[in-house]
Amino acid sequence: MNYIKEADVVVIGGGVVGCAILRELSKYKLRSILVEKEPDLACGTTKANSAIIHAGFDAPKGSKKALTNVRGNRLYHELQDQLNLDIKWLGSMVVATTAEEMATLEELLSRGIANGVKGLEIIDKEAVLSKEPNLTPNVQGALWAPTAGICWPFGAALAFARCAVQNGAEVLTDCAVEQVLVEDGKVVGVATSQGAIQARYVINAAGLYGDAIAASAGDTSIHIHPRKGEYILFDKTAAASLVQGIVFPTPTKTSKGCLVCATTHGNVFIGPNAQDMADKEDLATTTEGMNAIIASAKKLVPTLPLGASITEFSGLRAVSDNGDFIIEASSVHGLIHATGMQSPGLSSAPAIAEEVLEILRELDDTLVLKHDFKAVLPRHKAFSAMTRAEQEAAIAANPLYGRVICRCETVTEGEIVEVIHETCGAKTVDGVKRRTRAGMGRCQGGFCGPRVTQIIARELNIPVTAVRKEGAASQMFYDKEAAGGKD
Numbered sequence: 097m098n099y100i101k102e103a104d105v106v107v108i109g110g111g112v113v114g115c116a117i118l119r120e121l122s123k124y125k126l127r128s129i130l131v132e133k134e135p136d137l138a139c140g141t142t143k144a145n146s147a148i149i150h151a152g153f154d155a156p157k158g159s160k161k162a163l164t165n166v167r168g169n170r171l172y173h174e175l176q177d178q179l180n181l182d183i184k185w186l187g188s189m190v191v192a193t194t195a196e197e198m199a200t201l202e203e204l205l206s207r208g209i210a211n212g213v214k215g216l217e218i219i220d221k222e223a224v225l226s227k228e229p230n231l232t233p234n235v236q237g238a239l240w241a242p243t244a245g246i247c248w249p250f251g252a253a254l255a256f257a258r259c260a261v262q263n264g265a266e267v268l269t270d271c272a273v274e275q276v277l278v279e280d281g282k283v284v285g286v287a288t289s290q291g292a293i294q295a296r297y298v299i300n301a302a303g304l305y306g307d308a309i310a311a312s313a314g315d316t317s318i319h320i321h322p323r324k325g326e327y328i329l330f331d332k333t334a335a336a337s338l339v340q341g342i343v344f345p346t347p348t349k350t351s352k353g354c355l356v357c358a359t360t361h362g363n364v365f366i367g368p369n370a371q372d373m374a375d376k377e378d379l380a381t382t383t384e385g386m387n388a389i390i391a392s393a394k395k396l397v398p399t400l401p402l403g404a405s406i407t408e409f410s411g412l413r414a415v416s417d418n419g420d421f422i423i424e425a426s427s428v429h430g431l432i433h434a435t436g437m438q439s440p441g442l443s444s445a446p447a448i449a450e451e452v453l454e455i456l457r458e459l460d461d462t463l464v465l466k467h468d469f470k471a472v473l474p475r476h477k478a479f480s481a482m483t484r485a486e487q488e489a490a491i492a493a494n495p496l497y498g499r500v501i502c503r504c505e506t507v508t509e510g511e512i513v514e515v516i517h518e519t520c521g522a523k524t525v526d527g528v529k530r531r532t533r534a535g536m537g538r539c540q541g542g543f544c545g546p547r548v549t550q551i552i553a554r555e556l557n558i559p560v561t562a563v564r565k566e567g568a569a570s571q572m573f574y575d576k577e578a579a580g581g582k583d
């Protein structure tokens with residue numbers, strides 16, 4: 097077998113879980129490589145979810161979900177400063193509007209206390225409405241969880257990966273794993289779309305495709321099915337008339353319910369619903385789904401400003417057979433699964449990474465910690481967040497900062513060029529959008545999309561027709577002449 101690279105550990109999947117694992121691995125004297133099939137990190141479930149760092153009262157005591165959620169929440173509090181994570185610790189509310197729902201709040205409170213969640217309390221109607229004046233007057237009370245927060249999931253995944261790279265790990269994008277290679281019952285590497293990579297250990301963090309990765313190694317113990325959640329996003333003008341923080345209804349059996357929630361960037365969203373699917377790629381939003389989440393959200397906030405909605409999107413939860421996370425060593429020696437992460441997988445990611453390392457240490461007692469692990473990432477300030485004096489200094493140092501490309505979000509050419517060339521830099525229009533917010537405003541890229549495409553083509557030295565929006569076949573422009581005039 098010709099190997100294009102040699103590693104000790106290959107992590108499959110660049111979602112928040114895989115990236116957090118890569119960072120944890122980079123604390124050790126190991127050659128670690130993360131491979132992601134998409135052109136960018138966090139293009140799977142990590143890109144479309146509610147972005148909440150849950151407190152940890154939902155999952156049953158002793159489940160992997162509960163244990164890693166509570167620990168993960170604490171770790172995010174510690175990591176926020178080191179990794180410049182965009183997190184706002186707003187606290188969350190589960191709102192009850194009937195006596196039956198008030199009884200459910202008591203159950204959630206006891207479960208949360210058993211799980212070790214700090215600061216939980218049931219607050220009365222007056223306290224709820226003083227925090228969230230736009231909620232329905234039918235509210236009777238709420239479970240208040242002060243340790244919950246909202247984050248920017250893409251930013252978290254990117255920060256984990258960049259910290260890992262800063263400590264010697266490698267990230268390969270546009271690199272799909274076709275098979276986990278096994279000899280004599282032991283992992284020896286992975287076959288990828290870019291060639292084979294040798295490795296003693298493989299971590300399966302492939303999200304929805306965790307079962308396919310396991311099966312390629314001969315381990316058929318895992319099954320993952322997709323469960324869709326749809327959302328509506330409102331522009332920033334709607335925020336004042338909706339909610340200030342995180343507002344859940346009382347949960348259903350399959351989901352935490354359709355919430356009304358702020359984002360770290362000052363928008364507000366409603367959603368998600370929960371629909372079991374057959375297709376792992378079906379991210380379509382539907383009229384039925386939109387109607388369902390609007391009806392559900394209106395029960396919490398009766399005056400939804402629907403005219404201020406700017407986009408709809410959906411995400412797919414990776415649901416395992418028993419509903420809990422799969423974090424375990426495979427029957428194939430050297431393969432470790434970290435998959436089946438529905439909510440609260442984002443909240444749990446740093447704790448899942450610790451657990452994976454524990455399993456790896458059980459398989460290999462020769463792992464050695466580095467003494468020079470660099471935990472802190474360099475800080476960046478968005479042009480739009482700079483003072484006038486800082487903006488003038490930035491433009492004086494680099495005139496590209498004086499050219500605004502995205503008018504809705506005031507993103508400059510200087511920032512776009514920077515994120516294309518930074519560690520784990522952007523290769524696609526959506527990659528630029530997620531790193532800078534260019535295209536995330538009211539016009540959703542209508543003005544800046546073509547300019548961003550042009551800048552990517554120039555900086556990566558590729559034709560404009562090769563620039564992708566996001567995934568493999570998502571070119572922004574099509575060269576009709578080169579194709580002989582055919583559409």
Ligand SMILES: Cc1cc2nc3c(=O)[nH]c(=O)nc-3n(C[C@H](O)[C@H](O)[C@H](O)COP(=O)(O)OP(=O)(O)OC[C@H]3O[C@@H](n4cnc5c(N)ncnc54)[C@H](O)[C@@H]3O)c2cc1C
Binds near residue numbers: 114304412
């Ligand atoms: C509707 C919804 C709401 C949610 N809300 C929350 C919330 O508020 N809080 C919370 O904590 N959690 C929430 N979650 C859950 C959270 O989003 C996930 O648990 C988390 O993002 C999972 O991350 P992951 O890395 O396991 O998976 P993913 O992000 O899907 O990453 C897996 C990666 O593997 C890659 N991959 C797959 N196959 C291959 C291959 N063959 N070769 C190479 N790469 C491959 C994929 O491209 C993908 O990038 C929500 C999920 C959904 C869908």
